[in-house]
Amino acid sequence: MLKKGETKMIKKFLKEGMSKSAIARKLGISRETVSKYALKPDGYIPVMDKAPIETTVDEFLPHIANMLATAEQEDVHIPTTVIYQDIQTLGYNGSLRWLQSVMQKHELRQRAKDEDELIRFETEAEKQFQVDWVEFPKDGLSAFVATMGYSRVSYVQTDMVKHKLNPLFEDFAKHCGFKIKVCKPYTP
Secondary structure (H helix, E strand, O other): OOOOOHHHHHHHHHHOOOOHHHHHHHHOOOHHHHHHHHOOOOOOOOOOOOOOOOOOOHHHHHHHHHHHHHHHHOOOOOOHHHHHHHHHHOOOOOOHHHHHHHHHHOOHHHHHHHOOOOOOOOOOOOOOEEEEEEEEOOOOEEEEEEEEOOOOOEEEEEOOOOOOOOHHHHHHHHHHOOOOOOOOOOOO
16 A cells, blocks of 8 residues: 555656656556556545454554654663653563564654654743544443643543534634644644
8 A cells, every 4th residue: 555645646646747657667666556556536545454463562652653753852872672661661562573564664763753843832821732532442442531731631531423523513612813834643
């Protein structure tokens, strides 16, 4: 399956007059894949047909990504062995080799370099809170989570209908003078 943005690149290169073979070489994919996605409508986003396979590393991926992002900001390299030792203290019981394999598969080191800078901020009491929707597919659970910005106290409500911004809530936000800001996962 193509990476995010590669379908757009295929369309862009075709509009520029590049051949399918040249596009395939440039993106490191087969000519047949270029032909397949060239027929898709503009804005098409590939969808994975099969459910992702859970690994013993999955629950530690946010922690690892945070470690790598911090290291990138400070311009230091964290060896995988150090990451391995750190997540072992958090309960990881897999092997170093498996951790290396999963990190490579998810391209965590490259993502840490490519991500926008993580901006940490503190707020005054009663001024700001963050909300999120958390899903636990393994257990078939989902939850609404609201966390106060100052105290980091959280409110959790489970078994709710999947969220989307409600137009009435957006009007309420405008009326009360606060902004709703949707953030990327793991980057409040």
